[in-house]
Amino acid sequence: MITYNEQNRTIKLDTPNTSYVLGIREGGFLLNLYYGRRLPDDDLWVLAQRHQSASFSPSDPEYTDVSTDVAPMEYPTNGRGDFRVSALSVRNADGNSVTDLRYVSHRIFAGKPDLPGLPHLYVTDDAQCETLEVTMRDAYTNVETVLVYTAFADCDAIAKHVRLTNKGENTVKLECALSSCIDLPSMEYDLLTLWGRHAKERQLERRPLGHGLQGIRSKRGSSSHSHNPFAALAEKGATETTGSVYGFNLIYSGNYVITAEVDHNATTRIVTGINPEDFGWLLAPGESFVTPEAVHVFSSEGLGGMSRTFHRLYDGHLIRGRWQNEKRPLLINSWEAAYFDFDTDKLISFAERAKELGIDMLVMDDGWFGKRNDDTNSLGDWFVNEKKLDLGRLVDSVHAMGLKFGIWYEPEMISPDSELYRAHPDWCVHVAGRTPSIARQQYVLDVSRQDVRENVFAQIQSVLGKYPIDYVKWDFNRNISEAGSALLPPERSGEFFHRFVLGTYELQGRLVSEYPDLLLENCSGGGGRFDPGMLYYSPQIWTSDNTDPIERLNIQFGTSLCYPASAMGAHVSACNRTGYRTKGDVALWGTFGYELDPNKLSEKDRGIVKEQVREYHKYYDLIHGGDLYRLVCPWDNAFHCAWSFVSRDKREVLVTFVRMRKEENTILHLKLQGLDPDKVYTVEQTGERCSGALLMYAGLELSGCARNDGDSCKLHLTAE
Numbered sequence: 001m002i003t004y005n006e007q008n009r010t011i012k013l014d015t016p017n018t019s020y021v022l023g024i025r026e027g028g029f030l031l032n033l034y035y036g037r038r039l040p041d042d043d044l045w046v047l048a049q050r051h052q053s054a055s056f057s058p059s060d061p062e063y064t065d066v067s068t069d070v071a072p073m074e075y076p077t078n079g080r081g082d083f084r085v086s087a088l089s090v091r092n093a094d095g096n097s098v099t100d101l102r103y104v105s106h107r108i109f110a111g112k113p114d115l116p117g118l119p120h121l122y123v124t125d126d127a128q129c130e131t132l133e134v135t136m137r138d139a140y141t142n143v144e145t146v147l148v149y150t151a152f153a154d155c156d157a158i159a160k161h162v163r164l165t166n167k168g169e170n171t172v173k174l175e176c177a178l179s180s181c182i183d184l185p186s187m188e189y190d191l192l193t194l195w196g197r198h199a200k201e202r203q204l205e206r207r208p209l210g211h212g213l214q215g216i217r218s219k220r221g222s223s224s225h226s227h228n229p230f231a232a233l234a235e236k237g238a239t240e241t242t243g244s245v246y247g248f249n250l251i252y253s254g255n256y257v258i259t260a261e262v263d264h265n266a267t268t269r270i271v272t273g274i275n276p277e278d279f280g281w282l283l284a285p286g287e288s289f290v291t292p293e294a295v296h297v298f299s300s301e302g303l304g305g306m307s308r309t310f311h312r313l314y315d316g317h318l319i320r321g322r323w324q325n326e327k328r329p330l331l332i333n334s335w336e337a338a339y340f341d342f343d344t345d346k347l348i349s350f351a352e353r354a355k356e357l358g359i360d361m362l363v364m365d366d367g368w369f370g371k372r373n374d375d376t377n378s379l380g381d382w383f384v385n386e387k388k389l390d391l392g393r394l395v396d397s398v399h400a401m402g403l404k405f406g407i408w409y410e411p412e413m414i415s416p417d418s419e420l421y422r423a424h425p426d427w428c429v430h431v432a433g434r435t436p437s438i439a440r441q442q443y444v445l446d447v448s449r450q451d452v453r454e455n456v457f458a459q460i461q462s463v464l465g466k467y468p469i470d471y472v473k474w475d476f477n478r479n480i481s482e483a484g485s486a487l488l489p490p491e492r493s494g495e496f497f498h499r500f501v502l503g504t505y506e507l508q509g510r511l512v513s514e515y516p517d518l519l520l521e522n523c524s525g526g527g528g529r530f531d532p533g534m535l536y537y538s539p540q541i542w543t544s545d546n547t548d549p550i551e552r553l554n555i556q557f558g559t560s561l562c563y564p565a566s567a568m569g570a571h572v573s574a575c576n577r578t579g580y581r582t583k584g585d586v587a588l589w590g591t592f593g594y595e596l597d598p599n600k601l602s603e604k605d606r607g608i609v610k611e612q613v614r615e616y617h618k619y620y621d622l623i624h625g626g627d628l629y630r631l632v633c634p635w636d637n638a639f640h641c642a643w644s645f646v647s648r649d650k651r652e653v654l655v656t657f658v659r660m661r662k663e664e665n666t667i668l669h670l671k672l673q674g675l676d677p678d679k680v681y682t683v684e685q686t687g688e689r690c691s692g693a694l695l696m697y698a699g700l701e702l703s704g705c706a707r708n709d710g711d712s713c714k715l716h717l718t719a720e
């Protein structure tokens with residue numbers, strides 16, 4: 001899968017349908033010669049000899065056939081004649097940041113190395129991938145840079161990260177150390193990103209590339225609601241089903257950038273990594289720094305093909321542990337049902353009703369600890385509020401009913417009104433001389449500090465060690481300002497944000513390894529930290545606090561660009577916009593659950609809920625093991641949308657159709673995707689039998705379905 005051609009000095013990384021080609025040019029320049037649809041091996045010499053210089057552009061006096069200004073640089077550096085966005089900038093002991101990397105050696109091996117302290121893709125068998133390590137060196141500073149690539153055998157994905165080691169005698173400062181760069185020889189692409197805010201996460205935006213810089217970033221301390229760390233470049237005219245699309249995603253939960261730059265030659269560079277703003281990392285002699293891992297997917301089957309590759313990759317090579325493949329419990333969460341207003345008996349009554357409905361787990365959300373009855377206090381005081389709750393009786397009663405029990409934490413936060421803050425005021429994130437800003441009445445706890453992490457972890461252990469708890473919801477409800485730690489010396493202040501993220505990863509990693517049966521669900525005011533870094537620790541993430549099924553369509557369609565159904569927390573709530581049937585049909589797309597007071601359900605709605613629980617079991621394997629096809633997207637159609645899951649053997653299909661707004665007199669033929677044209681499918685609900693070809697090319701007649709605003713329907717198809 002990864003081959004070196006000695007004759008023309010190219011290295012070719014192949015996945016089943018894609019190729020990525022590097023060229024080593026005289027003088028040690030490493031070029032990014034090609035990325036896209038799979039190429040044959042024989043004619044790479046054509047790429048290898050392409051002209052890479054231009055007048056007015058600087059080059060090494062000894063090797064003038066490569067100008068770093070115009071050549072497709074594999075890992076571009078600052079100050080050495082490449083004036084586009086850099087991937088690496090190292091400030092040396094002389095005070096300048098001229099950085100110059102040249103090829104030294106490479107090696108290719110089966111399997112994939114771990115990234116210490118960072119979430120990453122993994123394989124269970126070395127035969128599932130091959131890895132290339134290219135060692136580059138800056139001769140003046142002696143900073144060694146190892147570019148690490150993994151090409152997967154079962155997915156069209158290439159993962160890339162960088163390991164920097166100071167092999168010189170002086171301390172240097174990394175001012176920019178990105179994970180990846182791709183240079184494409186054209187600007188004929190649209191940039192697709194997922195913007196959002198609280199309760200409106202991951203809204204798709206598509207814009208044509210223009211000359212200059214464009215892109216997304218976070219400087220909020222988390223990947224954030226504002227822009228998901230995902231972007232795609234879709235060739236002009238590429239659709240859901242056709243055309244070339246490159247997808248980029250960073251396995252990281254903190255400040256990041258994905259920047260595209262189109263230069264004066266109409267070529268496009270796209271870089272991905274830790275946001276260099278507010279970043280600076282001192283590297284003393286002998287020390288190393290590892291960047292987060294960037295994921296690249298190429299699809300020649302449009303956006304749908306790209307998404308399905310991400311889904312398979314993340315389901316198979318990112319999500320881990322017991323709950324990767326085990327059926328997730330269908331849960332009911334207390335938040336929208338009770339907010340802070342609960343006690344032991346109220347929660348037991350939720351569990352009793354939930355049990356009657358067939359639900360598997362009760363989750364007690366915010367409000368069980370310290371003296372917390374609203375959001376003004378107690379974060380950091382992770383001991384049971386015994387005035388409010390008898391946790392032992394609650395857990396025992398819930399377990400005695402045969403239900404699992406889950407609990408909420410927000411470990412990276414501290415309330416000014418808490419015992420923890422009164423004992424350790426310097427444990428909040430802050431900088432000298434400035435009052436920390438407050439958000440949701442809380443400060444951020446400085447988990448970049450080992451002593452702080454020990455304290456918060458010991459508190460979590462004292463609850464999880466005493467009560468048999470099956471699930472933890474880990475929340476994060478504000479952005480980070482006045483970013484600093486009392487323990488970091490001034491020259492290391494630029495390390496804070498990354499150290500904070502590493503601290504969070506250490507805590508979550510410890511939690512899931514000490515409690516391997518625990519199901520962890522991440523959350524950040526809904527989906528403010530919905531990223532692959534979090535998915536490495538928690539197989540599911542709460543998608544949004546917005547549980548309105550119509551609003552959820554855009555959120556879930558957007559989320560599905562990159563993330564699998566198995567990751568997407570989706571609950572039915574009491575909101576009134578639609579009936580329970582549509583709420584259930586929309587929530588069935590993700591990790592299903594309820595967010596309501598089950599005592600308040602009408603008899604009719606209880607019947608619908610019981611039916612939904614049956615459907616959850618009936619379709620679980622198909623939704624969690626099948627492939628998603630977005631049939632009609634809400635960003636393309638204001639009236640209705642549809643999606644389907646198709647089993648890998650193409651024998652089973654579930655189509656969901658939602659009518660957002662009624663259109664009069666429309667005849668609707670929904671063209672399915674991903675079926676076997678030669679198989680004959682039977683539609684369970686109508687008894688109709690027809691070929692996959694007819695269903696895909698002529699379409700399924702849907703005019704009579706879901707006739708009113710907010711209605712939905714599902715059609716289940718099976719083939720012999």
Ligand code: DGJ
Pocket residue numbers: 335365366408475477523524525526527542544545
């Ligand atoms: C924000 C989350 O998104 C909600 O689901 C809930 O857990 C609240 N926090 C609790 O404070």
